Amino acid sequence: MPDQGEFKRDTNYISDRITADGRDGWPVEPGRYRLVIARACPWANRASIVRRLLGLEEVLSMGLCGPTHDERSWTFDLDPGGRDPVLGIERLQEAFFARYPDYPRGITVPSIVDVPSGQVVTNDFKQITVDLSLEWGAYHRDGAPELYPEKLRDEIEDVAEKVFQDVNNGVYKAGFATSQEAYEEAYRALFARLDWLSERLAGQRYLVGDTITEADVRLFTTLVRFDAVYHGHFKCNREKLAEMPVLWAYARDLFQTPGFGDTIDFGQIKEHYYVVHRNVNPTGIVPVGPSESGWLTPHGREELGGRPFGDGTPPGLPPVGERVPALGS
Structure with missing residues (x-):
């Protein structure tokens, strides 16, 4: 069918999951991962809200990209020296390339990065928030709501x-x-x-x-x-x-x-x-x-x-x- 001027979102994301049993090779571990978002992005905003509601701030750190980006990727221009203080990178793209040197798709937020290796784990925004509810339960704050009963x-x-x-x-x-x-x-x-x-x-x-x-x-x-x-x-x-x-x-x-x-x-x-x-x-x-x-x-x-x-x-x-x-x- 010819293009009719419709916007088509690329919904192919890195589908690895961080789980309590580590079945994808990424076990839930306090301090191991960094959630990277941009305040501007509605998809990333979901992850920041769920992290707040569940009280995961102490076990899952959060990096903040600036509000603008170019065709290459989101940047950490809000941080001193333009580098994320935990990951040490200027662009989120670096975490994607650390895992997939020829990564062909868009560099999107939210993403979760494995701090020790500097590699992106997932940018599947829909699954990220569900897993924060279901897989990170051992680290939810006292009184955390049940967002996905x-x-x-x-x-x-x-x-x-x-x-x-x-x-x-x-x-x-x-x-x-x-x-x-x-x-x-x-x-x-x-x-x-x-x-x-x-x-x-x-x-x-x-x-x-x-x-x-x-x-x-x-x-x-x-x-x-x-x-x-x-x-x-x-x-x-x-x-x-x-x-x-x-x-x-x-x-x-x-x-x-x-x-x-x-x-x-x-x-x-x-x-x-x-x-x-x-x-x-x-x-x-x-x-x-x-x-x-x-x-x-x-x-x-x-x-x-x-x-x-x-x-x-x-x-x-x-x-x-x-x-x-x-x-x-």
Whole structure:
């Protein structure tokens, strides 16, 4: 079938897993691995949220790439000397090439790197967060929530797959479409799914069950970027998130929940999209707005019941070196 201007995401990732039994050769070990993310990236943001919620900061360190990159890879330009202080590399690409010298695909975040060898283990963003829940359980903090409960997994994956196709990836399908037809198809699918989500969430506080799950994490990272980036930059402009009452309240509820909003850096998010995507924004000018003040306003979602952490407790403050700027700063 000829190209119709549709955006096609490469979903072939390094599929090795870090597991409790080490069956892929990568056993769970405190201090052995480093999670590499960028604050700007929604896929990486998932991993930073789950790591926070589960309290894995002391056993799985985190490296932070800057918000922009070139065609070669993400860089550690936020660190002194432009090198990750643990891995000693300037580019995430170096960890991929350390394992696969001719690695042919994109260098993506999140990635987990084996510190002793300097080799990337996996960049499979979907499996990474699931395994943080299921395989790293011996090192979860006291009071960690159950984000991927067995009895709800089928429903979580069903909802999350719909969200991935039409929302998480849907905004990219709209933004990177190269034909009017492909753009409009993605646009319609996106807002039809957002309407579906609004109906689902009008009567329940969270997507699946009465506590936060993996499904909420996956949706949140797109919603939190919607008005700052996707509405204008990706032409997803039927309405802003702030004009969709149910989803706006739901997103604010999560943002104000420890582990969610404290991973968000709106400055880095905007810089990434508007500077890197020169095919979409040739000038590279980064917008000043929108205002961030609304994220901390009351949301009223407590009236729907639900217990954010189930029988668990909220995480404490992020480590000092991982704290994001206050809103509006």
